[in-house]
Amino acid sequence: MTSLLWFRRDLRLDDNPALAAALAGGDRVVPVYIQAPSEEAPWEPGAASRWWLHGSLASLDASLRQRGNRLWILRDDSLLALRRVIAATGATQVHWNRLYDPATTERDTRIKQALRADGLRVESHKAALLFEPWEIANTQGQPYRVFSAFWRACVKSLALVQPIPAPETLPAGPVPEWTLALDDLELLPRLHWDQGMRDTWTPGEATALALVRSFLETRIAAYGEDRDRPDRPGTSRLSPHLHFGEISPRRLLSLIREQVGDPTADPAEPYARELGWREFSHHLLYHFPQTATAPLDKRFADFPWAENGVEDRLAAWQQGRTGIPLVDAGMRELWHGGWMHNRVRMVVASLLTKNLRIPWQAGARWFWDTLVDADLASNTQGWQWTAGCGADAAPYFRVFNPVRQGERFDPEGRYVRRWCPELARLPDKYLQQPWTAPQAILSAAGVRLGHDYPRPIVDLAASRAQALAAWERIKGLDQTPNQA
Ligand SMILES: Cc1cc2nc3c(=O)[nH]c(=O)nc-3n(C[C@H](O)[C@H](O)[C@H](O)COP(=O)(O)OP(=O)(O)OC[C@H]3O[C@@H](n4cnc5c(N)ncnc54)[C@H](O)[C@@H]3O)c2cc1C
Known part of the structure; x- marks a missing residue:
């Protein structure tokens, strides 16, 4: 048979x-x-x-x-x-x-x-998830829209999960000549822009397993503290491997159990919780399939997005030349290797959707084309969360300030200096906001704003105030969740 x-x-x-x-x-x-x-x-x-x-x-x-x-x-x-x-x-x-x-x-x-x-x-x-999107439901049998409650429900059933080992042999028959060679699929770029990705990643199951083992041995203990630091190798970088199913979340969880201990207790809990966000993203997209393009919070269908200069500003954001160092560093990291640190994803998404008031869908599309881990569920959830129109989003008025975020999570400026080398010689004090540096300091660091590095394309304080004013215009509208 x-x-x-x-x-x-x-x-x-x-x-x-x-x-x-x-x-x-x-x-x-x-x-x-x-x-x-x-x-x-x-x-x-x-x-x-x-x-x-x-x-x-x-x-x-x-x-x-x-x-x-x-x-x-x-x-x-x-x-x-x-x-x-x-x-x-x-x-x-x-x-x-x-x-x-x-x-x-x-x-x-x-x-x-x-x-x-x-x-x-x-x-x-x-196989792709710990829980089918329909296996977890609230007491009324409805999908969850708040992560903490969703994850609490998941945690109760985590113990049941058992992975299946790979087979030793796989009996085959003759393969007809009309099957294709991998190269026939033409998946690789013709113009060889992929050097950065080749330097950064090795796709495949063996690499995924090796990465997990080394992460569990060396980094999971500090993950709770380091996960927000783009200047440190604090996260597992497993997202593309998980997206393509090169490792199963059940195997990951069982390795956590074997190598670290109970995934619902320290030190493994902060990491397992992030796998919970992956589950939650799938739960949301399954139950609200229209949210890949439409906001979950219906009020945002009427959000007054910016009308002027959108194309130029979007291009500056995509190319990492907004003049705001943490944002540019993130966008360049993305362009180079097809990946960006989660904290920085939130910062760049906040700048696009709140300060620039460009619809989150434009950012999600850019990520879709440039991320090696582009995942419809996680990308949709990440963008809607940051734009303030998704499930369990932070209150709209919490607009990320990219300067403060840089000072807090890249305090010595290692991340910005790596991706924006033209700013490398600026003192830490001005690195995250070069436009505030006195001329003498800029000159000493070899930075001519507007030449070597752009002036900021947006005033952070004024644009924040405009975003809040835009929010005032929709916040009283009907907020029933957008149903299919
Ligand atoms: C605007 C925006 C867009 C995003 N788009 C994607 C996307 O297309 N694909 C994607 O996999 N993740 C996406 N994320 C979530 C998160 O940024 C990445 O999963 C994470 O940066 C991957 O790095 P890591 O593997 O080192 O994560 P770790 O911190 O090591 O986490 C382990 C795993 O948990 C999952 N995970 C962690 N954080 C989240 C999260 N917030 N939401 C869902 N799953 C999470 C990932 O599968 C990740 O590999 C997005 C976040 C934002 C804010």
Whole structure:
């Protein structure tokens, strides 16, 4: 009996429930990857994600080959491609791991019905999350909209979670010549702008596991303190590995238990809680699918966004030349390696949506194309939270001040100096706000504002006041959550 295993964003052999089920149900497993980006529209993978995907598929294929199998790569409408493989192999069952974003959910439901109507056994499995978005509900059976209550409910069931080990062998059959080579998918950029990402990352399951082990050995104990410091290597940098499913959250949790202890107690708790935010993001997007483009808080549909100079200001923000060092450092870090520290993501998102009053959707789109960890659930949640229109957001009037944030979380200026080297010689006192430095100090540091480094594109205090005035205009409106 042959089982078809459809890989999507679960690019691993360890703790892969669809793989385990395919193996249990057949003496031959056909692992398939299908490129069909238009089925994810309007959220086809962006350029940085495609770069990651190439590396991740290469790594998966290598692991399959080590076990006597290999990846069948196709590019087509997914249902047509699956039917073609089924016809070629005589597979009687199809397994995949569930995804939860709106377009994929709709597509998968349609495919499941069609293949079942063809007479196949078709099963989807839980693998990407600790909890299915519908498994956690409040006492009225409704989705949570407050993180702390959601996480409390999750914590009660964390003990039940057990990962499945990777198989030692994976019996295969002959592979037809009409399958594609990985390069045929043309995921890598033609213009070779990816040097920064190549210097920064190695996609794949083996790297993900090694990264977890070293994070748990050396950094998790200080994570609670260091996680907000972009100038320190304080976080796990696992987000792209988690997004592409190179490591499962259940494996991560079980390694935390083995190497550190109870994930709900110190020192592991602050880290496990962040995995909770990932779960919460999926919970929200599943229950409020329209929020990928529309604010959860309906009042923000009428928010008076800025009307003048938006294109130029958006371009300055994207290119890391706003004249506000912490923001520019973050945007340059993103452009270089496809990743940005979480604290800085909040700061740059706050500047865009509050000080510049540019709609959060424009920032979310830019992140979508440039982040290697671009994830519809987490990106949507992160942007809506910072813009003040999402679930459990801080009160609108808490506008991040990028100067104070820099002074607090990059106190010696290591992060800003790394990404804005033209400011490196400025004394700490002026590094986060060079426009306040006396001319003599700027000259001594070799900085000519407006030449070597931009003057700020926005007055932080005045724009904050304007944002608060804009908020006053909508805050009295109906705030029922935006329902599909
Ligand atoms: C505006 C904005 C956009 C964001 N877009 C994304 C995105 O597209 N993809 C993405 O994975 N994360 C996104 N985040 C969340 C967060 O910034 C990243 O997950 C984190 O920076 C990844 O670094 P890390 O792996 O070192 O995190 P760690 O601090 O080591 O955390 C471990 C894991 O927990 C999860 N996590 C941590 N913080 C959050 C959070 N706030 N929300 C959801 N999950 C979280 C991630 O999977 C992360 O890998 C966004 C945050 C903001 C403010």
